[in-house]
Amino acid sequence: MRSSVIVYGAAYSVYVRIVRITLQEKGVAYDLVPVDVFAEHGVPADHFVRHPFGRIPSFEHDGFSLYETSAITRYVDEAFPGPALQPVELRERARMNQIIAMLDNYAYLPMVWDVYVQRVEPREGERLDEARIASGLHKVRAFIIALSDMLGGQQWLAGSRPSLADFHAVPMFDLFEKAPEGAALIAAFPQIEAWLGRMKTRPSYLMT
Amino acid sequence: MRSSVIVYGAAYSVYVRIVRITLQEKGVAYDLVPVDVFAEHGVPADHFVRHPFGRIPSFEHDGFSLYETSAITRYVDEAFPGPALQPVELRERARMNQIIAMLDNYAYLPMVWDVYVQRVEPREGERLDEARIASGLHKVRAFIIALSDMLGGQQWLAGSRPSLADFHAVPMFDLFEKAPEGAALIAAFPQIEAWLGRMKTRPSYLMT
Numbered sequence: 001m002r003s004s005v006i007v008y009g010a011a012y013s014v015y016v017r018i019v020r021i022t023l024q025e026k027g028v029a030y031d032l033v034p035v036d037v038f039a040e041h042g043v044p045a046d047h048f049v050r051h052p053f054g055r056i057p058s059f060e061h062d063g064f065s066l067y068e069t070s071a072i073t074r075y076v077d078e079a080f081p082g083p084a085l086q087p088v089e090l091r092e093r094a095r096m097n098q099i100i101a102m103l104d105n106y107a108y109l110p111m112v113w114d115v116y117v118q119r120v121e122p123r124e125g126e127r128l129d130e131a132r133i134a135s136g137l138h139k140v141r142a143f144i145i146a147l148s149d150m151l152g153g154q155q156w157l158a159g160s161r162p163s164l165a166d167f168h169a170v171p172m173f174d175l176f177e178k179a180p181e182g183a184a185l186i187a188a189f190p191q192i193e194a195w196l197g198r199m200k201t202r203p204s205y206l207m208t
Numbered sequence: 209m210r211s212s213v214i215v216y217g218a219a220y221s222v223y224v225r226i227v228r229i230t231l232q233e234k235g236v237a238y239d240l241v242p243v244d245v246f247a248e249h250g251v252p253a254d255h256f257v258r259h260p261f262g263r264i265p266s267f268e269h270d271g272f273s274l275y276e277t278s279a280i281t282r283y284v285d286e287a288f289p290g291p292a293l294q295p296v297e298l299r300e301r302a303r304m305n306q307i308i309a310m311l312d313n314y315a316y317l318p319m320v321w322d323v324y325v326q327r328v329e330p331r332e333g334e335r336l337d338e339a340r341i342a343s344g345l346h347k348v349r350a351f352i353i354a355l356s357d358m359l360g361g362q363q364w365l366a367g368s369r370p371s372l373a374d375f376h377a378v379p380m381f382d383l384f385e386k387a388p389e390g391a392a393l394i395a396a397f398p399q400i401e402a403w404l405g406r407m408k409t410r411p412s413y414l415m416t
Contacts, residue, residue, distance in 0.1 A: 053313075053350065064299055066306060067306065068305070068306045068310060068313070070305065070309055071302050071303075071305035071306035071309055072302075074302065074305050075299075075301075075302040075305070078301070078302075090283065090286055090287055091283075093283075093286070094279050094280075094282065094286075095279075097278060097283070098274055098275065098276045098279035100279075101278055101279055104312075105261075142260060146260045146261075
């Protein structure tokens with residue numbers, strides 16, 4: 001029998017992993033139903049019913065369908081028992097929302113597509129675009145400086161406990177670090193490196 | 209004396225207007241401090257202190273600095289008295305969060321940059337890119353179909369009252385409609401057209 005919670009997507013996706021980490025942190029059982037958006041013949045036609053823009057993940061809970069990762073993770077936090085993953089204090093909560101938006105707007109493309117994919121998973125026969133990697137690293141550096149300022153001496157990105165901001169960040173950092181330049185940039189920010197080290201010990205990281 | 213709330217930005221910006229509409233709906237007084245990111249010599253250097261990525265708006269409230277529009281509007285709703293601008297019911301709230309993310313990810317660029325700017329405000333001497341307008345309209349159509357499905361027979365985008373989703377949407381629709389093709393596309397979706405008509409009667413629309 002299927003669980004009442006279904007995630008449609010592929011394990012390779014940063015955004016699918018954000019949702020899976022959040023479900024794991026919340027202690028919610030779910031089924032992962034495979035959808036490969038990079039399949040030879042394109043996004044499977046039936047997926048457009050669940051996600052009109054053909055992206056992953058999409059999500060279902062007891063007949064309620066949802067897409068857009070940051071909406072899914074907030075819903076998961078609010079709909080299920082378990083630890084609260086959003087700070088109650090107003091300004092910590094605002095910082096969490098800000099960091100999630102910053103990750104989507106300034107980190108995902110340069111970390112994952114400009115640096116990780118180009119350096120670590122270049123397409124067969126494609127010429128490596130060193131200028132794109134360099135430009136990506138430049139953007140990521142600006143992002144990490146801003147994030148490092150916000151982290152300061154704290155253990156977690158927003159507030160005194162891990163929040164949706166931490167879980168949104170870790171899959172991007174995880175891929176970025178697989179590029180040698182990525183690892184070197186992270187190592188240049190010891191507080192960010194220590195934060196990432198803490199995230200990597202969590203079952204939600206180890207099991208996704 | 210300055211208000212305790214400051215918005216840095218320019219009236220021409222969709223995202224600045226989203227924040228101003230939200231403040232207006234909430235009944236919060238604020239100062240708008242001009243920052244022109246399209247100035248001849250680029251983003252003013254002192255703005256990078258408030259926004260390391262050089263975008264607008266940035267926001268201040270009693271010593272608390274914040275950027276990223278969706279984080280600012282949630283903070284404004286939660287920090288000030290006045291009508292609640294986020295639904296309490298879980299799934300309505302999730303739909304609101306989803307629509308805000310959809311507007312940022314699938315509507316802003318095609319509505320504002322591919323269609324409005326190209327058709328209504330083309331740069332001097334620049335050749336109009338009709339292919340870009342056509343491709344933008346195609347994307348906006350997919351977005352409006354999805355939004356129209358979510359609206360159904362409701363008055364407002366998420367829940368029984370206007371929410372942050374409505375205020376996030378209206379400045380994008382307002383510019384898009386200034387292009388003749390944009391107005392025609394909106395008119396093809398009577399429920400969306402009626403929703404936009406309702407939004408346009410609000411003081412928050414009329415005063416920003």
